[in-house]
Amino acid sequence: MRIQAPFLLPDSTVLLMKLKMILRSVLATWLLIGITQAFANSGPAAEQGLSPEPDFSDTSVKIIEYLKLGHYQRLELDDRLSSKMLDEYLLYLDKSRSHFTQSDVREFEVYRQRLDDDLKNGNLDAAYSIFNRYTQRMQEQVNYMLARLDKGLESFDFEQFESMEVDREHEPWPADIKELEDLWRKQLKNAILLLRLSDKTDPEITEKLKSRYQNQIKQLRQFKSNDVFQVYMNTFTGLYDPHTQYFSPRTSENFNINMKLSLEGIGAVLQSEDEYTKVLRLVPAGPADNGGQLKPTDLIIGVGQGETGEIIDVVGWRLDDVVDLIRGPKGSVVRLEIIPGGDAKADTAARIVNITRDTVRLEEQSAKKDILEIKTNGKKPRRIGIIDIPAFYMDYRAQQVGDPNFKSTTRDVRDLLGQLNQEGIDGLIVDLRNNGGGSLSEAITLTGLFIETGPTVQIRNANGSVRVLEDRDPTYAYSGPLVVLVNRLSASASEIFAGAIQDYQRGVVIGSQTFGKGTVQSLQPLDQGQLKLTQSKFYRISGASTQNRGVVPDILLPSLFDSTEIGESTMPNALPWDTISTVSYPKYGNINQWLGELQKRHELRSNGSSEFDYLLQKKKLQDEMKQKSKLSLNESIRKMERSQSDSTLLKLENKRRAAAGEKELKDLAELEEKPLDENTNEIDRRDPLLKEGAQILIDYINLSVPAMAVK
Numbered sequence: 001m002r003i004q005a006p007f008l009l010p011d012s013t014v015l016l017m018k019l020k021m022i023l024r025s026v027l028a029t030w031l032l033i034g035i036t037q038a039f040a041n042s043g044p045a046a047e048q049g050l051s052p053e054p055d056f057s058d059t060s061v062k063i064i065e066y067l068k069l070g071h072y073q074r075l076e077l078d079d080r081l082s083s084k085m086l087d088e089y090l091l092y093l094d095k096s097r098s099h100f101t102q103s104d105v106r107e108f109e110v111y112r113q114r115l116d117d118d119l120k121n122g123n124l125d126a127a128y129s130i131f132n133r134y135t136q137r138m139q140e141q142v143n144y145m146l147a148r149l150d151k152g153l154e155s156f157d158f159e160q161f162e163s164m165e166v167d168r169e170h171e172p173w174p175a176d177i178k179e180l181e182d183l184w185r186k187q188l189k190n191a192i193l194l195l196r197l198s199d200k201t202d203p204e205i206t207e208k209l210k211s212r213y214q215n216q217i218k219q220l221r222q223f224k225s226n227d228v229f230q231v232y233m234n235t236f237t238g239l240y241d242p243h244t245q246y247f248s249p250r251t252s253e254n255f256n257i258n259m260k261l262s263l264e265g266i267g268a269v270l271q272s273e274d275e276y277t278k279v280l281r282l283v284p285a286g287p288a289d290n291g292g293q294l295k296p297t298d299l300i301i302g303v304g305q306g307e308t309g310e311i312i313d314v315v316g317w318r319l320d321d322v323v324d325l326i327r328g329p330k331g332s333v334v335r336l337e338i339i340p341g342g343d344a345k346a347d348t349a350a351r352i353v354n355i356t357r358d359t360v361r362l363e364e365q366s367a368k369k370d371i372l373e374i375k376t377n378g379k380k381p382r383r384i385g386i387i388d389i390p391a392f393y394m395d396y397r398a399q400q401v402g403d404p405n406f407k408s409t410t411r412d413v414r415d416l417l418g419q420l421n422q423e424g425i426d427g428l429i430v431d432l433r434n435n436g437g438g439s440l441s442e443a444i445t446l447t448g449l450f451i452e453t454g455p456t457v458q459i460r461n462a463n464g465s466v467r468v469l470e471d472r473d474p475t476y477a478y479s480g481p482l483v484v485l486v487n488r489l490s491a492s493a494s495e496i497f498a499g500a501i502q503d504y505q506r507g508v509v510i511g512s513q514t515f516g517k518g519t520v521q522s523l524q525p526l527d528q529g530q531l532k533l534t535q536s537k538f539y540r541i542s543g544a545s546t547q548n549r550g551v552v553p554d555i556l557l558p559s560l561f562d563s564t565e566i567g568e569s570t571m572p573n574a575l576p577w578d579t580i581s582t583v584s585y586p587k588y589g590n591i592n593q594w595l596g597e598l599q600k601r602h603e604l605r606s607n608g609s610s611e612f613d614y615l616l617q618k619k620k621l622q623d624e625m626k627q628k629s630k631l632s633l634n635e636s637i638r639k640m641e642r643s644q645s646d647s648t649l650l651k652l653e654n655k656r657r658a659a660a661g662e663k664e665l666k667d668l669a670e671l672e673e674k675p676l677d678e679n680t681n682e683i684d685r686r687d688p689l690l691k692e693g694a695q696i697l698i699d700y701i702n703l704s705v706p707a708m709a710v711k
Contacts, residue, residue, distance in 0.1 A: 049132030050225045057122030059528045063233055063246060064119055066524050071240050072462045072534050073575060081239060082116035088572075089130065089235045095169055096274060098183050099137040102173045119236065127232035128225075137180070139220060144184050145213045153202045156189050158635035164190060166631050189633050196635065197642055198350050212313045219317060226528075241534050242571040243521055248529045265327045266334060266355045268294060275316040276301065276339075280566075281436060281489055284390030285365040286358070293353040295340065296489070297565070300326075301350060302337030311337050311352070328357050341622070349668075365390040367409060369416040371423060374694050382701070384694040385425035387416055392438030392446070392493040409438070410445040417449065417477040427481040427697045430497075431690065433511065437492025444469055447500045449477035450507070455583045456500045458539040459520065466539075468583055481705065482507030483697040485689065486553060488561035491515035498551045499540040506588045508598065508700055509551060510693055512559035516568030518547030519575060537575065543582040547575055554595050555602055555696055557689050558615040560622065594703045601699050602692065610659030611688035617652050621645075660686075 064077065075081060086108065094100050111118075111126045118126055148155065164186040165171055174180045188209075195205040226248050233246040267286015271278050277300040282289040302311040303325040314322045326334055336353045367389045373381040389409060398406035420428065437443075444456045448471030455470040484498050484507055495514050501507045520536035538546045548568050568574050606612040625645070632638055646668055654664040 049135060050128055050223070050228050052124040052128060052229060053225050055528055056124055056225075056229050059229075059526055060119060060124065060233060061122045062526055063237065063531055066531055066533055067237065067240060067244070070462065070522075070524070070533050070535055071244060072519065072536060073240055074462070075240060077116045077120065079113045079116060082114065083112050084239060085115045085236060086112050088239065089127075089232065091169070092231060092235050093131070093134045097168045097171050097173050098180070098187065099134055099141065100173055101137075101177065101180060102175050104133055104137075105173050124229070124232065128228055131228045131231070135220065135223070139217075140177075141180075141184050142213050142216050142220070144181055145188050146210065148185065148188055149206055149210055149213075153192060153206060156192065158189075158193070158633075160634065162186070162633050163630040164633060166629055186633060190631060193633065193635060193638055197638060208313060212315055215313065216316050219321070222321075223318075230529075237531070239573055241519065241573055241575050242568075243517075243519055243532065244534045245532045246526075246529060247532065265357055266294075267358075268326075270300070270319060270323065270326075272319045273299075277314060277317070277319060277322045279338075281434070283365075284434060284436075287355050291353070291355050294336065294338065294355065296561070297341060299339040300336050301339060304335035304337075305332070307333050307335070307354060309335065311335060330357055330359055332357050365393055366407075367412045367416060369420055371420070371425060372691070372694050374691075374698060376698060382426045382694075382698050383424060384697055385417075385420040385423075385428045386431060386690065387413055387420075387428065388431040389413065389435055389446075391435055392440075392442040392497075394439045394442050408445075409442045410449065413446060414449060414477045421478065425480070427483070427694075427701050428478055429483045429485055429690070429693050429697060430507075431485045431693075432490045432494040432498060433485055433487040433689075434489045435491075435494040436489060436515075437494055437517070440469075440493055440496070443493035443496040444471055445473070447471055447497055448473045450479075450482060450501065451504055451588065452476070452586075454504070454585045455541045457496045458541065458543075458580065458583065459536050460539060460580055461536050466580060468541075481697060481701045483693050483700070484509045485693045486511040486514050486551060487559055488512050488515060488563060488566050491517045491550075495546040495551050496538060496540075499542075499544075499546055502551065502554065503540055503542045504585060504588050505591045508555065508591055508595075508696065509553045510555040510696055511553050511557050511689070512561065513552050513556075513563065513567075514546075514550035515566070516546065516548045516550035516574075516577075518545050518550075518568075534575070539580050541583050541585050543579045545577050545579065548577040554591065555598055557692060558612060558619060560615065560619055562622070562626065589704065591700075591704075594700060597703060598696055598699050602696055605692065605695060609688065609692075610656055612692070614652060614656040615688065618649075621648060621652070 067075075068077075090100065090105065090108070108130055111130075115126060118124070164183075174183055191209060192205055195208060196202075200208065230246060230248040237244045237246055266288040267283035268288045269280045269283065271280050279288075279294060279296055279298045279300065281296050282294065288294040300322065301315050302313050303322065304311040305325075305328070312325065314325065326336070328334060333354055333356050336355065337350055338353055339350050367387055369388075370386045372384045372386060374384060375381050392409050394408040395403075395406045399408075417428075440457075447456045451471065452474050453470065453472055455468045457469050459467045459469065461467075482501065484501050486494065486498050486509060490498065490511070491514060495516075495518065498509050498514065502509045518538040519534045520538065521532050521534050524531040524533050540546060550568070564570060632641070650665060650668055653668075657664050
């Protein structure tokens, strides 16, 4: 079988996020699945349910062959991998351990040493046997929830002192159906409490939850055989790395839409997390990003059409069905009911966000410039140029047809640098926060605007061969003092650029540790869908991989993004960080000699900054909420916890506002639509991280300019 040469999906990460989420979300939490076809299998406790289609066997064998011949990591398909496959499949299906019983899991043990041989032979019986048992338990859960609701909410004791585990991934499987039902009772009780805390009346709660579970029954009936196949095969491909994924024909269609970068929607990358739809990131310059109300990690719990349309509860829905509700024609309005902050256990009040759908095009995410004037102890203000780059874009089609004015990041930034040079700047900040990547060639040519010539990135293939890509243009666009600003959502091409600037000692990298996406994928066609296959890894010119660790800034700034939830290192079976040989390259200075003093000056400023204190205290509060291992099911306690949390947030916000001379709030409901945080694609003059970046740059200029060889 011929393996196609790898190509860089026009992002090794805008499409990491788009693609991975289209798919990983489809496979990660299929909480609602259906039993729609008759099938008697040869596995344990044969049940009627879904069965594999005839051509799935050949497709699975071809996927195995592709992995064996072309994946960057060589894995032996043996009993050890078979055992891990069983554990991972059960984890994908029932991460919360709230559907399978201990006896179910004991029955599945017959497959532990068989799955490797079954996969080699195209035998998918185990996949469907386990899956059908799961759907049986799901149906039982929905029936239980509806029966309990029929008894009335008064059948629950909301003053009883009991709790439930927040994260059950490592809890024992329930011993039997009785123990399962007690867990379901607690889950239902928690759902009722969440709605009571959102000021819903008991009749409204009953109606909403009955509608939710009745919709789940409809979802159960819509699940198809190819959905099971996709989940199972992605459990297998996920053993290699999280970016090697099988796309069913339907998922392939969604993928191709995103490759065209003209999806009419809101511009948000979504994934499933437990029973919720979670916002992973916003597409820069898309409708959601421009609106400023939707944020990464927000949970979408309802979707409505138009400004007055009924909000449909989507808790527990399949991700692709939620996406279908959100997607719509340009100019139309979609209403999202969200839990801000992505932490349902924190009892954050839900709110409604209105977004006008529009066409999302990567090539429209143009770089932009601004100048910040910073006062310096009574001396002449320093003029700091800012270039914000939301993505590494290129109009490939225009380039291919020979259009001399084709649009690209490098072209736009070159023009902006020319304008800034004419306007007279003392230093430059390149802002790559929230930049998920894009065109690799643009990362290389953009680096070339700040150096003479030289290598920019290394690519190592599965066979160990290494290619060095370099900038060959000797002309500079900017040769002065430079800072690169990054955060946890800076990925792929952003990491290549930031890493090269850091290795060349061409500028100071500041912010938070980047995403860590350092692998290259290619698409392989299949008779049924396609396979995205990891075939190479990126390495910096210093020899260090960008994979898993990303780029660690020279100066760390506070971040509201949780590195335990976002980033390559949080993904199961992510390829490790490693190193290869360095390549020869010049140094443009010795920034390391100034880092101690830069850090000291930064700390002195930040210790007295109300804005930095706000970020640090808010992050501390978020961390405390996430560390809760148990959730009280006592209504009085939950109300007290909500009140304390709201009071703390309000005091924190008002403290910042008082220091900034802004009007204080009476309650959190008054909080402005775009609160102060790091998640903005605008050049925001209130942005404390951008302002601190300018201060660090001025410090760097004052320390280093006499010793710098500025070209």
